[in-house]
Amino acid sequence: MARYVGIDVGGSSVKIGVFDEKGNLLERRKVPTDTSKQGANILPDTAGALTDLDDLLGVGIGVPGPVVGEEVFGAVNLGWGRFNVKETFLGELGREVPIAIENDAGMAAYGEYRQFGGVKGPFVFITVGTGIGGGIVLDGELYRGFHGAAGEFGHMNILPDGPKCACGNRGCLEAVAGANAMKRRLKRKLRKQRSSPLRQGPITIKRMFDAARAGDPGALETIDETATALGRALSMVAGTLDPAVFVFGGGVSEAGEFFLSRIRQAYEAVAFTQTADVAFEPAKLGNDAGIYGAMEAVRHAG
Numbered sequence: 001m002a003r004y005v006g007i008d009v010g011g012s013s014v015k016i017g018v019f020d021e022k023g024n025l026l027e028r029r030k031v032p033t034d035t036s037k038q039g040a041n042i043l044p045d046t047a048g049a050l051t052d053l054d055d056l057l058g059v060g061i062g063v064p065g066p067v068v069g070e071e072v073f074g075a076v077n078l079g080w081g082r083f084n085v086k087e088t089f090l091g092e093l094g095r096e097v098p099i100a101i102e103n104d105a106g107m108a109a110y111g112e113y114r115q116f117g118g119v120k121g122p123f124v125f126i127t128v129g130t131g132i133g134g135g136i137v138l139d140g141e142l143y144r145g146f147h148g149a150a151g152e153f154g155h156m157n158i159l160p161d162g163p164k165c166a167c168g169n170r171g172c173l174e175a176v177a178g179a180n181a182m183k184r185r186l187k188r189k190l191r192k193q194r195s196s197p198l199r200q201g202p203i204t205i206k207r208m209f210d211a212a213r214a215g216d217p218g219a220l221e222t223i224d225e226t227a228t229a230l231g232r233a234l235s236m237v238a239g240t241l242d243p244a245v246f247v248f249g250g251g252v253s254e255a256g257e258f259f260l261s262r263i264r265q266a267y268e269a270v271a272f273t274q275t276a277d278v279a280f281e282p283a284k285l286g287n288d289a290g291i292y293g294a295m296e297a298v299r300h301a302g
């Protein structure tokens with residue numbers, strides 16, 4: 001039977017969705033990510049999980065690194081350097097099928113874009129979790145940029161001499177507003193906040209938001225600082241792209257309206273008047289955005 005496949009290559013597992021020709025998800029598969037030997041087994045293992053699918057209409061693959069053309073320019077989490085993903089994958093698959101390759105956050109952005117349906121104007125997807133990233137869809141097409149780095153919102157520099165970022169710079173959005181940065185700041189505040197229930201047990205993002213909802217001052221302050229940083233960064237994105245909508249995904253964004261309304265408030269306080277009323281929406285696909293986007297990217301290619 002004719003099938004599309006959407007693949008999301010992650011640091012711990014490769015998620016695979018098998019879809020019918022209309023894009024309905026029929027089946028999920030998962031392959032552990034083998035990062036030994038510079039990740040040389042990852043694509044062979046993934047292709048190996050598709051051998052029973054005899055009539056492939058197309059395969060979309062999202063990879064955690066910048067993509068230009070058919071090439072990934074390295075993926076540190078996987079041990080990958082620069083190489084042609086399409087060529088390698090087709091070699092492992094042993095047959096000719098249409099392939100779409102994109103950055104994983106870009107695939108997720110495209111999946112959400114298709115899910116939202118009919119958004120006119122630039123569509124901006126931002127994930128807030130341990131890392132901050134995202135993707136941009138312009139005129140119905142994923143926008144990669146010249147270096148494959150469009151939508152890397154996490155490394156917009158927003159705080160001079162701010163906390164150190166994994167990329168080596170200081171004061172990146174991710175280093176200020178990512179999940180680890182939030183936990184670090186909250187821990188510091190809790191030293192002075194003797195009565196906070198958050199002092200007992202491990203600090204998680206969920207506990208932080210639950211405590212904030214119950215009025216915990218340290219948790220509220222941490223979340224407001226984060227919302228301020230995100231709002232400011234998004235005002236810069238709006239000044240560049242003038243989007244129709246900002247869609248929020250990722251672990252931290254699961255806190256929902258409580259968080260989004262605060263980001264929105266911070267955004268409105270600094271955004272250029274003309275762009276102040278852009279829509280803020282929660283993502284619809286959760287962790288499945290990557291496999292859906294990969295499927296849609298190959299289904300709508302060419």
Ligand SMILES: [Zn+2]
Nearest residue numbers: 155165167172
């Ligand atoms: Zn950075």
